[in-house]
Amino acid sequence: MQNFTFNNPTKIVFGKRSISELAKLVHPDEKVLMTYGGGSIKTNGVYDQVKNALKGHRVIEFVGVEPNPEYETCMQAVKEAREEKVDFLLSIGGGSVLDATKFIAAAIPYEGEDPWDIISKGMEGRLRLAVPLGCVLTLPATGSEANGNAVISRKALGQKLAFSSRHVYPRFSILDPETTYSLPERQVINGIVDAYMHVIEQYMTYDVSAPLQDRLAESILLTIIEEGPKVRKDPYNYEARANIMWCATMALNGVIACGVVEDWATHLIGHELTALHGLDHAQTLAILLPAVWKHQRVQKAEKLLNYARRIWGIESDDSETAIDEAIDKTVGFFNSVGMPTRLSDYDLTPAECMKVAEQLHRRGVKLGEHKNIGKKEVEEILLLCA
Amino acid sequence: MQNFTFNNPTKIVFGKRSISELAKLVHPDEKVLMTYGGGSIKTNGVYDQVKNALKGHRVIEFVGVEPNPEYETCMQAVKEAREEKVDFLLSIGGGSVLDATKFIAAAIPYEGEDPWDIISKGMEGRLRLAVPLGCVLTLPATGSEANGNAVISRKALGQKLAFSSRHVYPRFSILDPETTYSLPERQVINGIVDAYMHVIEQYMTYDVSAPLQDRLAESILLTIIEEGPKVRKDPYNYEARANIMWCATMALNGVIACGVVEDWATHLIGHELTALHGLDHAQTLAILLPAVWKHQRVQKAEKLLNYARRIWGIESDDSETAIDEAIDKTVGFFNSVGMPTRLSDYDLTPAECMKVAEQLHRRGVKLGEHKNIGKKEVEEILLLCA
Numbered sequence: 001m002q003n004f005t006f007n008n009p010t011k012i013v014f015g016k017r018s019i020s021e022l023a024k025l026v027h028p029d030e031k032v033l034m035t036y037g038g039g040s041i042k043t044n045g046v047y048d049q050v051k052n053a054l055k056g057h058r059v060i061e062f063v064g065v066e067p068n069p070e071y072e073t074c075m076q077a078v079k080e081a082r083e084e085k086v087d088f089l090l091s092i093g094g095g096s097v098l099d100a101t102k103f104i105a106a107a108i109p110y111e112g113e114d115p116w117d118i119i120s121k122g123m124e125g126r127l128r129l130a131v132p133l134g135c136v137l138t139l140p141a142t143g144s145e146a147n148g149n150a151v152i153s154r155k156a157l158g159q160k161l162a163f164s165s166r167h168v169y170p171r172f173s174i175l176d177p178e179t180t181y182s183l184p185e186r187q188v189i190n191g192i193v194d195a196y197m198h199v200i201e202q203y204m205t206y207d208v209s210a211p212l213q214d215r216l217a218e219s220i221l222l223t224i225i226e227e228g229p230k231v232r233k234d235p236y237n238y239e240a241r242a243n244i245m246w247c248a249t250m251a252l253n254g255v256i257a258c259g260v261v262e263d264w265a266t267h268l269i270g271h272e273l274t275a276l277h278g279l280d281h282a283q284t285l286a287i288l289l290p291a292v293w294k295h296q297r298v299q300k301a302e303k304l305l306n307y308a309r310r311i312w313g314i315e316s317d318d319s320e321t322a323i324d325e326a327i328d329k330t331v332g333f334f335n336s337v338g339m340p341t342r343l344s345d346y347d348l349t350p351a352e353c354m355k356v357a358e359q360l361h362r363r364g365v366k367l368g369e370h371k372n373i374g375k376k377e378v379e380e381i382l383l384l385c386a
Numbered sequence: 387m388q389n390f391t392f393n394n395p396t397k398i399v400f401g402k403r404s405i406s407e408l409a410k411l412v413h414p415d416e417k418v419l420m421t422y423g424g425g426s427i428k429t430n431g432v433y434d435q436v437k438n439a440l441k442g443h444r445v446i447e448f449v450g451v452e453p454n455p456e457y458e459t460c461m462q463a464v465k466e467a468r469e470e471k472v473d474f475l476l477s478i479g480g481g482s483v484l485d486a487t488k489f490i491a492a493a494i495p496y497e498g499e500d501p502w503d504i505i506s507k508g509m510e511g512r513l514r515l516a517v518p519l520g521c522v523l524t525l526p527a528t529g530s531e532a533n534g535n536a537v538i539s540r541k542a543l544g545q546k547l548a549f550s551s552r553h554v555y556p557r558f559s560i561l562d563p564e565t566t567y568s569l570p571e572r573q574v575i576n577g578i579v580d581a582y583m584h585v586i587e588q589y590m591t592y593d594v595s596a597p598l599q600d601r602l603a604e605s606i607l608l609t610i611i612e613e614g615p616k617v618r619k620d621p622y623n624y625e626a627r628a629n630i631m632w633c634a635t636m637a638l639n640g641v642i643a644c645g646v647v648e649d650w651a652t653h654l655i656g657h658e659l660t661a662l663h664g665l666d667h668a669q670t671l672a673i674l675l676p677a678v679w680k681h682q683r684v685q686k687a688e689k690l691l692n693y694a695r696r697i698w699g700i701e702s703d704d705s706e707t708a709i710d711e712a713i714d715k716t717v718g719f720f721n722s723v724g725m726p727t728r729l730s731d732y733d734l735t736p737a738e739c740m741k742v743a744e745q746l747h748r749r750g751v752k753l754g755e756h757k758n759i760g761k762k763e764v765e766e767i768l769l770l771c772a
Contacts, residue, residue, distance in 0.1 A: 001628040003401025008394070014645065015389025209625040212609040212633055219601030226597060239595040242387040246645070247598055255641065259400065259632070 001210045001259040008254050010146050011172040014246065016238070018176045019046070019136055022053035025172045026088060026134065031058045033086040035077060035101045037065050037093045044182040046138055050092055060084055065093070068274060068281070069100035071116055071154040078107045078115065081131070089133040091170075094187070095142025098135050099150035102168035105130040119152055119163040130167035138179040140245035141191030141282070143198055143252025145173035153275060158359070160275040175249065177241035185232070189338045190282035192228040195248035196221060196333075197266065197285040204293070204303050205261040205369040217256045218310050220247050225311070228337050265367035266292050269378055272356040279346060286334045286341045290327050291384035295377065297323055299370055343385045350382040357382065387596045387645040394640050396532045397558040400632065402624070404562045405432070405522055408439035408476075411558045412520065416474040417444045419467050421487045423451050423479045430568040432524055436478055446470055451479070454660060454667070455486035457502055457540040464493045464501065467517070475519040477556075480573070481528025484521050485536035488554035491516040505538055505549040516553035524565040526631035527577030527668070529584055529638025531559035539661060544745070546661040561635065563627035571618070575724045576668035578614040581634035582607060582719075583652065583671040590679070590689050591647040591755040603642045604696050606633050611697070614723050651753035652678050655764055658742040665732060672720045672727045676713050677770035681763065683709055685756055729771045736768040743768065 013021045026032060032054065041047040051059070062077045081089070081104060091101035106124075107115035108131045117123045137145045144150065148169045153160040180188075203217035224247050230240035250256070269292075270284030279287075297304065301319065308314040308326035316322040331341050343350060360367070361375035373381070399407045412418060418440065427433040437445070448463045467475070467490060477487035492510075493501035494517045503509045523531045530536065534555045539546040566574075589603035610633050616626035636642070655678075656670030665673075683690065687705065694700040694712035702708040717727050729736060746753070747761035759767070 001401075001625060001632065003404060005397065005399050007397035011391065011393035012644075013391050015387075018389060209629070211612060212605060212629060212636065215605030215608060216602055216636075219598060219605055222601060223598040239387060242645075243595070243598060246387065250598065250602075250641075255636075258398075259628075 001213075002208055002261070004257075004259045006254055006258050007166070008146060008169065010170050010253075012146060012175065012249065013172060014175045015242075016176060016178055018174050019049040019179075020053050021174060022050060022136070025174075026054060026057060026090065028057060030088040031084065031086045032060070032088045032090050033077070033081050033084065034059055034061045034090045034092060035065055035097055035104065036061070036063060036091070037067075037097050038063075040182070041092050041138065044138075044179065046092060046136065046179050050090075050136060059090075060086065065097045065100045067096045068151075068153045068160065069096045069103070071103075071152055072156075074100050074103045074107065074152065075115070077104045081108050086131065089131055091133060091135040092138070094137065094139030095144040098137070098144040098170070099142070099152065101133050101135070102130075102144070102148070102150035103152050103163070105133045105168050106163075106165060116154065119161045120159070124163040124165045127165050127167050130165065132171050133168065134172045134174075135170050136174045136176075136179070137245075139183060139187055139191055140175075140180060140248035141187075141194040143195070143248055145170060145175065146249050146253035149252075151271065158275050160271040162271070173249075175245055177238060177245050180241050180245065181236055183235075185338065186280070188231060188235075190280050191248060192224060192231070192244065192337050193282040193286050193334060193339050195244070195251045196224050197282070197289065198251040199224075199256065200289065201264045201267060202257045202260060202262050204300055204307065205263050206300070207302055208260055210260045213256055213258060213260045214306070220251050220256070221311050223247050225333055232337055261369045263369045265373050268360065268365065268367055269356060269381065272359050273353060276355055276359070277346075277348060277353065282339070283346070286339045287343055287385050288381065290331050290341060291381045293323075293327050294384050295381050296368065296373075299368075299372070343382075350386050353382050353385075354379060387599075388594055388647070390643075390645045392640055392644050393552070394532060394555065396556050396639075398532060398561065398635065399558060400561045401628075402562060402564055404560050405435040405565075406439050407560060408436060408522070411560075412440060412443060412474060412476065414443060417470065417472045418446070418474045418476050419463070419470065419472040420445055420447045420476045420478060421451055421463060421483055421490065422447070422449060422477070423453075423483050424449075426568070427478050427524065430524075430565065432478060432522065432565050436476075436522060445476075446472065451483045451486045453482045454539045454546065455482045455489070457489075457538055458542075460486050460489045460493065460538065461501070463490045467494050472517065475517055477519060477521040478524070480523065480525030481530040484523070484530040484556070485528070485538060487519050487521070488516075488530070488534075488536040489538050489549070491519045491554050492549075492551060502540065505547045506545070510549040510551045513551050513553050516551065518557050519554065520558045520560075521556050522560045522562075522565070523631075525569060525573055525577055526561075526566060526634035527573075527580040529581070529634055531556060531561065532635050532639035535638075537657065544661050546657040548657070559635075561631055563624060563631050566627050566631065567622055569621075571724065572666070574617060574621075576666050577634060578610060578617070578630065578723050579668040579672050579720060579725050581630070581637045582610050583668070583675065584637040585610075585642065586675065587650045587653060588643045588646060588648050590686055590693065591649050592686070593688055594646055596646045599642055599644060599646045600692070604693075606637050606642070607697050609633050611719055618723055647755045649755045651759050654746065654751065654753055655742060655767065658745050659739060662741055662745070663732075663734060663739065668725070669732070672725045673729055673771050674767065676717050676727060677767045679709075679713050680770050681767050682754065682759075685754075685758070736772050739768050739771075740765060
């Protein structure tokens with residue numbers, strides 16, 4: 001096992017009717033800026049529950065955070081928050097709103113010229129504070145509710161970049177599985193694949209004698225495979241909704257990453273695909289994963305065999321066959337929950353996507369747990385996505 | 387899944403040579419009271435590592451916290467800490483020192499007449515603050531390094547009682563597996579069984595549709611079964627030491643308890659056995675568990691069958707046979723790591739231990755996840771421990 005530090009201060013309040021807890025979680029003296037996306041929280045009752053819980057609190061609102069939250073939008077909120085001197089940010093929605101809110105929280109007190117530097121120039125380590133924030137999560141997917149990570153896009157530059165800071169862990173995250181009943185199917189599918197992929201990025205590398213962490217990761221994968229289809233079959237199945245929601249949080253709250261080697265190649269290539277071609281984040285991951293595994297099958301062989309055996313019950317004596325079968329089973333699982341796994345499913349060809357490799361190359365990024373995936377390898381991976 | 391709140395603010399610093407991190411974790415302005423047990427930390431180098439890391443800090447020491455830490459000892463430390471106006475408590479050792487330190491931390495600012503009331507009269511909920519504390523853990527067992535629980539004994543009253551407060555979570559816990567190389571075998575064995583039992587108490591109840599939590603618990607059990615014997619075979623096996631240490635923390639940091647039903651009957655009966663007959667904590671658990679399971683086999687049948695299948699690979703069609711076999715396998719595992727499972731192994735008879743039942747009865751305690759274990763049932767369980 002590798003040395004590690006683990007510290008996750010976020011309070012998770014999980015369960016039916018838990019939004020009412022807001023009254024205790026937000027201090028009456030705090031002036032709150034509520035951030036959210038479009039109108040869905042107004043039609044599914046979440047908005048009303050939040051406003052009811054915060055009766056008597058000073059609350060202003062910032063509406064219109066988009067999927068793949070945009071830097072320009074965040075900066076409008078920063079301006080408003082500075083003018084209104086807010087003390088607390090409350091994100092209502094999924095990972096996009098929450099990621100935006102984290103960036104807003106860091107940007108408000110940022111004293112440098114352009115807050116985009118926090119992300120693009122890696123100034124996150126120099127952050128000394130952020131406005132405290134909390135969230136009411138309505139979409140299980142990104143795990144953002146229990147970590148200090150955020151991904152922000154800047155369309156004008158064709159960029160989608162991540163940052164991470166201990167100052168933007170939510171002070172609390174409220175997770176009521178009932179709020180997910182009314183999610184559009186596409187978001188449900190994206191969430192299942194996103195959570196699965198977060199586990200994979202922290203698991204499918206090489207063995208460092210961390211058998212507990214391996215089993216914890218496998219526990220989440222097995223539960224997503226078991227519960228994901230139930231959610232799609234019966235959107236009002238509370239237990240399945242709750243289990244998927246908790247899987248998504250556990251997938252990226254840092255627990256399974258303790259002391260192990262991580263990858264994140266699929267995510268980083270995927271971010272470029274989203275930035276350049278507009279695919280949903282999870283859609284890019286489902287396309288790229290099989291290709292990354294085929295390309296890195298030698299480097300990942302031991303772990304792929306473990307995955308084949310423990311997740312899919314594949315006991316083949318021939319390791320190449322077992323790996324092929326594990327990749328097929330994974331593709332089959334994604335397809336079974338309604339997620340395509342080919343560029344052609346979106347009328348794209350590898351040739352059209354080669355700028356992805358160039359863009360990563362320009363930033364000097366080498367990917368994978370062995371840092372062996374450069375421009376040429378990304379191109380090879382894209383060819384496998386046809 | 388049941389509703390739950392999860393919040394664990396402790397920073398875990400894990401790995402080789404991690405004690406040197408103390409320099410950054412303790413603020414130079416904080417006057418530190420170091421608490422520890424006997425001399426073992428002076429012979430195994432831990433004391434020197436701590437003192438080196440804290441060079442330049444104001445540090446005073448309180449020596450002599452015993453196993454099953456005693457109220458009277460704690461109160462001596464409270465007196466010293468108050469007189470010396472210490473700002474921070476640093477526990478060096480295992481769960482006993484740490485539990486004592488938590489009680490000391492709560493008792494120092496306690497304004498009531500007798501700090502024992504915090505525990506005996508359930509005043510823990512009224513605690514408004516405690517002196518901040520941290521730990522260097524040298525014995526993987528109790529999980530105290532990542533929770534707000536402590537167990538304190540008061541021999542004069544024949545009592546051993548637990549309390550829990552969010553104010554006594556360690557601010558940090560340093561876990562260097564190398565510090566465990568020199569542990570006496572008895573403590574190693576106790577630690578393996580204690581960690582295993584913590585998982586069992588949060589797992590072996592009834593199904594509430596929490597498949598992820600079940601699998602997480604099983605992950606810890608399987609890893610303890612796999613790594614425990616390695617530690618005993620080769621005390622200098624770093625990886626095995628690290629894995630057991632992380633299992634013990636994960637067993638009681640609150641993660642596997644999220645949203646599930648807990649039991650703790652075995653622990654509560656065990657505390658009385660320790661208080662009255664002096665057995666080590668883990669020794670009492672290993673004796674009581676098989677008896678509790680035999681007694682509660684109907685109530686726990688579903689989960690026992692799950693445990694039989696997933697932990698021990700028992701696929702018998704006959705559920706009674708499968709449960710018997712699972713209990714036998716568990717006893718076999720305890721014995722294989724050197725832990726006896728009978729009162730007679732300590733020259734005790736059930737008849738001699740009946741005061742245990744009386745003492746629990748006098749406090750009006752009903753045990754088990756169904757609250758169906760009263761005086762009569764505890765007596766029946768003790769008879770099964772012969």
